[in-house]
Amino acid sequence: MKCRNRAGFAGTRIAMTGLALAGLAFAVLSMNRDSESPAEATPEGAIFCVETSYASFCFAPGTDPAYVEEVIRRLPQPEMLSKNQFEIGARWSSTATDPTTGGSGDPVTLTWGLLPDGVSIPGTTAGDPTAPSDLQAVFDLRFPSPTVWRDKIRQSFSRWEGRIGATYVEVTYDDGAAFPGAFGSLGVRPDIRIGGHPIDGVGGVLAYNYFPIGGDMVIDTQDWPLFDNTGNDYRFFRNTVMHEHGHGLGLAHVNSNTGVLMEPFIQTSFNGPQDDDIRGGQRNYGDIYENNDVVLDATDLDLLGAIASPGFSLTQLSIDRGPDLDWYAFDASAGGLLSVTVDPVGSAYTIGPDGGPTSSIVTDEITDLEFSIYAPDGTTELINVAAAGLGANEVLADFFVGAGTHYIVVRRTAGTGNACQRYDMTVSFDISTDVAAGEVPAAPLDLTVAPNPFNPTTTIRFRAPSATEYEIGVYETTGRLVRTLRGHAAAAGAVAVTWNGRDDAGRAVGSGVYLLRTQAGGRTETQRATLIR
Ligand SMILES: [Ca+2]
Ligand SMILES: [Ca+2]
Ligand SMILES: [Ca+2]
Ligand SMILES: [Ca+2]
Ligand SMILES: [Zn+2]
Known part of the structure; x- marks a missing residue:
């Protein structure tokens, strides 16, 4: 019996030989097309599958029904997508820290850690026979120091964290439960377990990764002569890890005429997630300040230092879906002059699913944005700024607001379509009475x-x-x-x-x-x- 993933998930398969190997789709990052693994495989033995538009989840005969129910409960509900050229898939609907993480566009906290050496990693069509993880022993020996490669993995997660609504927490515990498919559990094992073993020698397959809510990563430890390349601060290794984790966030492969991280073949001409990758990640988990959809959850601009610093810019923002509202709060003190610019972010390129047709896209013209200023009651709109059309900056200059906490709300002008528009926002607020002549700057606290x-x-x-x-x-x-x-x-x-x-x-x-x-x-x-x- 064959079990096929949805079209467009290149290099994916389902293998299920027992309860411990919960059926989770995975994707492979390759060096070149010649060594690409088959797009499907025939698992051994009789299995049954739960199909969604995102992935196939397969279980061995005799699997505990409670376990099956738990896996199904964690499946996300499919959404109708438009202008989502980033080939989005399942998101983390449940993690070790949060039994339910909300829906698309809501943030997530993910724990990650290294799989203990010796835990068996099953063979796959990526070419690897079943063998124990030897990642730590091999990389500790082959990199200049054990710290170096661990730091590059840390930096890889940090780079994703600075761009999407995901918070990563490194943990050192792992109970050695069967790999993959054991869900994350606080104090027991991380959501994302990173292991490695020999796959297919130097080159070819570099690594593969399971889609949410699996998320585990397997690195070909025979590829250490490639990963220890120090160019651009180990970019070959870091881009491999960031690409694999892109799958671990629910992103599938894409093809593009501009370099993007989620193309199936590794590139080192750029550093980490690019526009399409960030749009996909933000569509799944929101921008870096989510959730801020209601007044009580408004992002505090004072806390961010935005108001104290003239012309402060906030980046990596987006309206990631029709109903997304981005609330920002600031204390206007006794009153002053507010200036705000909302700048749609993006560029023009072609993009499409791996193996499918590509089409042209202009990602600063996905949806028309606008913003409003609200009074301290959170309901009285003082001004709406919406004159600029698709792709153009909305600008408010020297608008007087009175005393108290006020709000900026960015939203989509029209439509409920499911698409992600990135933007930057620049804010300045001039409280002239607060600036004393000849004021001496305070000494740093070195916090x-x-x-x-x-x-x-x-x-x-x-x-x-x-x-x-x-x-x-x-x-x-x-x-x-x-x-x-x-x-x-x-x-x-x-x-x-x-x-x-x-x-x-x-x-x-x-x-x-x-x-x-x-x-x-x-x-x-x-x-x-x-x-x-
Ligand atoms: Ca390899
Ligand atoms: Ca947002
Ligand atoms: Ca929001
Ligand atoms: Ca507009
Ligand atoms: Zn890949």
Whole structure:
């Protein structure tokens, strides 16, 4: 019995020989077309499959029905796509930190870690026989130091994190459960397990990766003579890891006349995710400030330093679907002049599914954007800025707003179609009464947070410029204040303040990224820290 994935998922197959090998599609990154693996395979033994428009999930006879039900429960609901040239697939609907992650355009937190050497990696049509993972032993030996290649993997996840609504948390635990297909579980094993073993010698297949909600990565350890190329800070290795994780985010292969990461053959002429890759990632997980769809979840521009810095630019933003609203809050203090520019981001190229036809696309003209300014009540619209057409900047200059917290809301002008329009936003706010002549800049606080990640306690350290009151606000990334820590430094010098991972009501807060905004001696600095429960 054959089990075929949907067309367009090149190099994918399903193999299922037992409960431990939960059926998860995977995609292969190759050096050249000659060594491309077959687009389908015939798994051994009788199986049955659950088909979606995204992938096939196959189970061995006798599989525990509860396990089957769990896998089906985690499947995303298909959406009708338009202008989604990035070949989007299933997203992470469930992770170790979040039983349900919402829908398309909602952010996700993913734990990742290295598979312990010795855990068996099953053979696939990529050419690899079943063999234990030897990634750590081989790469520790072949790279200049064990730190080097681990750092390149860290940098690969960081680069994705800076572009889409995904937060990555490195973990060192892994219980050695059968690979692949064991779901992530906090304190047990990561969502994304990275292993490796011999596949097909130097060249050919470099690596393959399972689609969500699998996400595991297998690297051909025989390709170390390629991966240890130091050019452009190990770009060959980093682009391989970032490409594979693109599959792990739910992106399939594409073909394009411009270099993009998700083409099936590795390129080193660019660094990491490109426009089409970012559009795909943001369509699945939103932009880097999601969720900010309602006034209570507005992104805090003060916290980001946007208002204090004239002409502050925010990048890697998008309206990723028809109903997406991007709320931004800022404190107008006693009132002042606001200027905002919303600039659609993109370029012209051809793109299409791997093996299918390509078509021309102009990605700064996907959908027409507009924005409005709202009063502190969050419902009174003070002005709507929508004069510019498709692809053109919307500009508001020197608009007076009164006292209190105000809001900028960016949205699509019309249509509910499912498409991702990237944009940048520049904001400046002039509170003339706050600028004192001859003002001396405050000394830096040299704020640090350690340990990070932490559980459940971390320590915030800074340098008080003089005897001063200080205040540390602990915020969620949406800008919601969860805890305020106040104190008094008796003299200039080092200050250490411990946060116990609890909110102002004494409740333990959940896993995730927190912003620690520290004010002392007229200076404000912010650091991020990740709590892993
Ligand atoms: Ca190879
Ligand atoms: Ca958005
Ligand atoms: Ca939003
Ligand atoms: Ca417009
Ligand atoms: Zn690939």
